[in-house]
Amino acid sequence: MSPEDPQDSHGPDGTDGWQLTQDLDGFLDRAGGFLASRPDLHTVALTVTAGLRRRGLRLYGDEAPFFGTLTGADGSVRAAFFRTPPYPINVTPLTEEDAEALAARLVSAGHRLSGVAAESDTASAFAAAWRRRTGAETVGDPERQRLYRLDQLVFPTPRPPGAPRIATDADRAQLVRWYREFCVSVGEDGLQDAGAWAADRIAYGGITLWETPDGTPVSMAGVTPEVVGQVRVFPVYTPAELRGHGYAGAATAEVSRAAPAAGATEVLLFTDLANPTSNALYQRIGYRPVADFAVYEFVMRDL
Structure with a gap:
């Protein structure tokens, strides 16, 4: 994948789609406001991308990380993901339709994934879409996590x-x-x-x-x-x-x-x-x- 891959996958109305990139700064320029809108649900994306910016793109492995944003009809970002190979793709909450579109987009771009980490419904929807698109199997039961906030x-x-x-x-x-x-x-x-x-x-x-x-x-x-x-x-x-x-x-x-x-x-x-x-x-x-x-x-x- 080139550092900037502008080819989008479009929804049924042809107005929204996933944009993939290896440009961290470009990703944060587009997605930063969206990620900051829910710093609790997006904590991993916020902290990992900050670490990559601070310490370099090879922080988690030799393969370059990549990122993506889903843009709505009004031009605003409504979902995002990142992946730092070899770790699973990390995705913000998605509808089933958006999860299906993301799986299709990644398959069309030739990506291989080791797994997915996301809010439970999103992770389940994306895993099912990935199985349908690739024939991949999930290994055992998923790891279940709970996010807590200090009160x-x-x-x-x-x-x-x-x-x-x-x-x-x-x-x-x-x-x-x-x-x-x-x-x-x-x-x-x-x-x-x-x-x-x-x-x-x-x-x-x-x-x-x-x-x-x-x-x-x-x-x-x-x-x-x-x-x-x-x-x-x-x-x-x-x-x-x-x-x-x-x-x-x-x-x-x-x-x-x-x-x-x-x-x-x-x-x-x-x-x-x-x-x-x-x-x-x-x-x-x-x-x-x-x-x-x-x-x-x-x-x-x-x-």
Whole structure:
């Protein structure tokens, strides 16, 4: 695909269509206002594209990312997607008709997809359209996620002994090790290079450690950089042998307190719905559900 691919697929009235591109700046020029209109539902698109702009287009892999917008008859953007290969395509909420049109557009452009991540109804509709268009199969059951927004923060009780501290360069080796362990725990070999990830988080103060009274780090909670007022808590990790003491809840509560104090208007996080412990924890400290999401994995087929 060329950096700018202006050929659109049109709806029944011939007035709207999907435009695909590898031009990140052009995509954000077109879709930025639309993404900012719902920073909660669009949090992943906002934070990932901000990261690509800040750290380079090869942040998530050697293959160039690509993007798309769906424009209505009035010229306004009403849906968007991005993909950072080899990860699934991430799509904003779509109707079934728009999901079908997107699948058709991607097939016609010769794209292969490893999966789709989106709001649950959209993910299901797109996965079905992709199966019809390509013969691809989905692997097992989809991963079910829930997006939460911070309402009224409630610090967990009892509070574990110790205190929070922003990670610094002196913590780099610890962060690299814990990030790698976190990736394994969520079924990823590596969301991105661990050393580069740690350096970036340290640079903007994006990781908070919970330390015991003797200064030993026992848990970490991170936040993404603020984009149009929203931040997302990610990752939260406690080594297996240190769990069950309330460290993760305390670290999460601290970053949830600090983000609004620094100017964020929305604090968000995702949970795996298969993990009742984390879902209960976040609700206890003041997070409330926004929407459910799903991730489908595809068996790759030649188009």
